[in-house]
Amino acid sequence: MRGGESRMKFKKITFLSLIIAFAFWILGVSVVKTSAVDNQPSSKNYKVDTVNPIPLEKGTVESTVSAVKKEIDYFLVYPGILPDHFLYPIKMIRDRVQLWLTTDHLAKGELMLKYADKRLGAGRVLIEGNKVELGITTLTKGEKYLQQAIDQGELVNKEEAQSFFKELSQSSLKHEEVLLVLKEKIDSSSGPMMEKILELVRQSQERIQQIQLK
Numbered sequence: 001m002r003g004g005e006s007r008m009k010f011k012k013i014t015f016l017s018l019i020i021a022f023a024f025w026i027l028g029v030s031v032v033k034t035s036a037v038d039n040q041p042s043s044k045n046y047k048v049d050t051v052n053p054i055p056l057e058k059g060t061v062e063s064t065v066s067a068v069k070k071e072i073d074y075f076l077v078y079p080g081i082l083p084d085h086f087l088y089p090i091k092m093i094r095d096r097v098q099l100w101l102t103t104d105h106l107a108k109g110e111l112m113l114k115y116a117d118k119r120l121g122a123g124r125v126l127i128e129g130n131k132v133e134l135g136i137t138t139l140t141k142g143e144k145y146l147q148q149a150i151d152q153g154e155l156v157n158k159e160e161a162q163s164f165f166k167e168l169s170q171s172s173l174k175h176e177e178v179l180l181v182l183k184e185k186i187d188s189s190s191g192p193m194m195e196k197i198l199e200l201v202r203q204s205q206e207r208i209q210q211i212q213l214k
Contacts, residue, residue, distance in 0.1 A: 072170060072173045072174045072177050073170070074170040074171060074173070074174040076117045076118075076120060076121050076174065076178075077114060077117050077118055077121070078118075078121065079118045079119070079121035079122035079125060080118060080122075082122050082125060082126060083122060083126065083134055083137075083138050084126065084131060084134060095115060098111060099111060099112070105152045105153075105155040105156050106152070106153070106156045106160065106161060106164060108152045109149045109150075109151075109152030109153045109156070109161075109164060110149075110164065112145045112146075112148045112149035112152060113145075113146065113149040113167065113168060113171060115142070115145045116142045116143065116145035116146040116149060116171070116175075117142070117171060117175075118142075119138050119139065119141050119142030119145060120139060120142045120174075120175055120178055120179075122135075122138050122142075123135045123136070123137075123138035123139035123142060123182075124139075124178060124182060126138060127139075127182050127185060127186060128185065132186055132187075132190050133190075135182075136190060136193050136194065136197065139179070139182075139194075139197050140193075140196075140197055140200070142175070143175065143197055143200035143201050143204065144200070146168070146171065146172065146175065146200075146201065146204050147200070147203070147204055147207075149168060150168060150204060150207050150208060150211070153165055153168065153211070154211060158214070165208055165211060165212055168204075168208050169205070169208050169209075169212070172201055172204045172205045172208060173205070175201045175204075176198065176201050176202065176205070179194065179197055179198050179201060180198070182194065183195075183198070
């Protein structure tokens with residue numbers, strides 16, 4: 001009996017070991033593939049069409065933005081695997097591990113900015129593919145990453161973070177530009193959610209301006 005139990009335990013341990021090894025193999029393949037794409041020059045990966053300004057009533061936030069609207073010279077990195085892909089949870093694990101391993105505040109902020117830009121691109125693709133609900137969720141996460149990137153930048157010496165905040169400023173303007181385009185593509189029922197996302201990015205813009213003026 002004991003010999004049979006030992007064999008059963010050995011089989012279970014072997015089976016579990018094979019599953020764990022297979023999971024790490026999938027994670028490794030995913031990291032290699034997505035990293036290869038991430039490291040390509042962003043200007044070759046993904047460019048977003050600009051929004052054509054629509055005249056609005058004076059006094060609104062939108063009218064102020066539209067009055068000075070022009071093409072934002074900022075390229076978004078390729079979004080890679082989208083949230084509707086079965087390997088996406090592995091990508092999320094990879095992202096969290098990278099953040100956990102990154103202790104320098106400026107480096108962590110740059111990483112969060114990249115995640116924000118990638119989720120903006122992923123949300124755009126999802127919405128254009130008629131997966132509006134998932135797209136809006138992804139866009140919301142992107143704007144929260146942008147705010148966290150600002151948090152990290154505030155922990156860095158002002159002179160050292162000066163270039164980073166310029167990049168954050170350009171990114172936030174591009175985010176708003178893309179969101180305004182997407183707002184025109186969704187139905188009215190999803191409009192309030194998109195307005196909330198636009199409010200997040202405008203909050204980020206105000207914070208960045210305040211920090212740069214200090």
